[in-house]
Amino acid sequence: MKKRTALFLVSCKRASVALGVALLLLLGTAATVSAGEELYRDLSRAAREGEPGFFKLLAEEGESIDWERASPVEFEGNLRFLQLAGTEALEDDPAGLFLVRRLDGELYLVSFPSAAELEQTDSEAAYSDLKSLLGDKLVFKALLAGANVDGESYTFIRFVERPQQLLLDRIFKTSIMFMFFFVMLGMGLTLTLQDFILVFKKPKGIITGIFLQWFLMPLLALGMAYALGFYQSFPFIYAGMVLICACPGGVTSNLMTYYAKGDLALSVSLTSISTVLALFFTPFVLTLFCSNIPDINVPADLIVQTIIGLVLVPLILGMLIRKKWQTFAQKAMPFFSALGVLALLLVIGVGIVTNAEKFADTERYSFLFYVMVILLSILGMLLALGASKLFRIDNVQSRAISIEVGLRNSTLAVTIALLIQDLMGDFYSSMFVTTAIYGITMYLTGFLMILLYKYLLPLGQNKNGAHITGRPGLSKERQ
Numbered sequence: 001m002k003k004r005t006a007l008f009l010v011s012c013k014r015a016s017v018a019l020g021v022a023l024l025l026l027l028g029t030a031a032t033v034s035a036g037e038e039l040y041r042d043l044s045r046a047a048r049e050g051e052p053g054f055f056k057l058l059a060e061e062g063e064s065i066d067w068e069r070a071s072p073v074e075f076e077g078n079l080r081f082l083q084l085a086g087t088e089a090l091e092d093d094p095a096g097l098f099l100v101r102r103l104d105g106e107l108y109l110v111s112f113p114s115a116a117e118l119e120q121t122d123s124e125a126a127y128s129d130l131k132s133l134l135g136d137k138l139v140f141k142a143l144l145a146g147a148n149v150d151g152e153s154y155t156f157i158r159f160v161e162r163p164q165q166l167l168l169d170r171i172f173k174t175s176i177m178f179m180f181f182f183v184m185l186g187m188g189l190t191l192t193l194q195d196f197i198l199v200f201k202k203p204k205g206i207i208t209g210i211f212l213q214w215f216l217m218p219l220l221a222l223g224m225a226y227a228l229g230f231y232q233s234f235p236f237i238y239a240g241m242v243l244i245c246a247c248p249g250g251v252t253s254n255l256m257t258y259y260a261k262g263d264l265a266l267s268v269s270l271t272s273i274s275t276v277l278a279l280f281f282t283p284f285v286l287t288l289f290c291s292n293i294p295d296i297n298v299p300a301d302l303i304v305q306t307i308i309g310l311v312l313v314p315l316i317l318g319m320l321i322r323k324k325w326q327t328f329a330q331k332a333m334p335f336f337s338a339l340g341v342l343a344l345l346l347v348i349g350v351g352i353v354t355n356a357e358k359f360a361d362t363e364r365y366s367f368l369f370y371v372m373v374i375l376l377s378i379l380g381m382l383l384a385l386g387a388s389k390l391f392r393i394d395n396v397q398s399r400a401i402s403i404e405v406g407l408r409n410s411t412l413a414v415t416i417a418l419l420i421q422d423l424m425g426d427f428y429s430s431m432f433v434t435t436a437i438y439g440i441t442m443y444l445t446g447f448l449m450i451l452l453y454k455y456l457l458p459l460g461q462n463k464n465g466a467h468i469t470g471r472p473g474l475s476k477e478r479q
Contacts, residue, residue: 050085062111070143108157138163186336188318217245240434246285248274250409262399381406410439
């Protein structure tokens with residue numbers, strides 16, 4: 001069995017690479033990075049290598065500019081910060097470099113006024129606690145001026161007023177938190193301890209599903225992104241692929257399993273258990289598969305806090321409500337199911353509207369990009385199907401495992417992408433775009449696989465001639 005498993009994994013990797021090479025030859029390679037992103041990478045590299053002399057030179061050059069002759073501007077963008085390696089940031093000495101990224105990708109170096117200038121102009125408030133603004137979409141009212149440092153041209157920015165968070169951005173992020181909390185609360189209303197106990201009754205299906213979810217899928221994402229050139233050229237698109245694979249299953253997989261006549265009890269149990277395991281596996285998988293890329297810094301602590309606050313707490317609260325007020329929980333389930341769909345549409349819809357300029361980047365988000373995201377879901381379900389048969393799991397359970405592996409909690413993936421993109425240094429919010437496209441297309445790939453299961457995983461018939469399904473395996477309480 002070990003030998004067959006090893007051969008299967010090797011075959012999976014070879015298949016994904018071969019497929020990627022074929023698509024690469026057919027569709028062309030990914031585009032080169034922009035000037036702003038290239039500058040960001042160079043400065044990030046200097047920060048990682050700990051070059052205080054270079055950063056000090058940049059700061060001095062920014063101070064020496066004649067800002068009275070600079071050009072006033074107003075635009076929307078994001079504040080970024082590069083921590084200098086081997087130093088500790090203090091409130092009055094950030095020991096690093098603040099940057100401003102316009103929505104179109106232009107990058108500016110923040111110039112701090114000298115202590116004397118701050119006293120004379122009373123502009124200290126514009127620069128106080130800038131780190132609290134990291135991760136927000138801001139409006140900047142500032143001055144721009146160019147300068148040369150060591151033969152390279154840089155554009156410096158000096159704030160006229162303190163950057164302000166956009167109202168829509170503030171409402172959007174707050175809405176995400178509340179809606180996702182209630183979505184997970186709704187999932188908790190559908191769960192009982194029986195769903196977790198099932199792991200002891202059907203260990204083979206549970207263990208196989210968890211293994212495929214947390215280990216096979218990230219390997220598939222790695223193979224596809226590497227073969228298609230995104231791993232090298234656009235690492236945050238690759239990180240978005242990994243983030244999808246680092247999230248547990250969701251209610252969509254349970255719904256699709258029902259339509260596919262799979263083992264619904266197994267599907268619900270896999271969703272429940274993988275959601276709890278996400279507390280460890282989500283940051284672990286992201287760190288394991290992305291930490292070797294210098295441009296990526298995984299904020300594991302923030303991911304853990306997000307999963308505890310937005311996943312585990314409402315999930316447990318929902319289960320407690322179901323246990324004490326079962327009738328109320330059953331009546332509330334349709335509302336929370338609809339809320340889950342609404343939350344996903346809201347997050348993706350508003351996210352796309354507020355990031356429309358990113359989707360216009362047809363070189364980065366090319367036809368090849370969309371093919372890769374769609375194939376991640378389809379190949380994941382096909383490979384899970386093959387692995388389930390390799391471990392001699394019946395077709396009813398194999399359908400549930402296949403769907404659970406290929407259809408993930410996209411709302412969680414999108415939410416995490418939006419929360420951590422700036423802390424990770426995701427220059428163009430590529431993780432959000434990747435997870436959003438996956439969230440939109442996974443419904444299509446799910447129904448496509450349901451049609452294929454009729455031929456790939458045919459169901460037997462009972463003595464009365466009716467097809468055997470996994471639905472009767474549902475607990476009496478849930479029925």
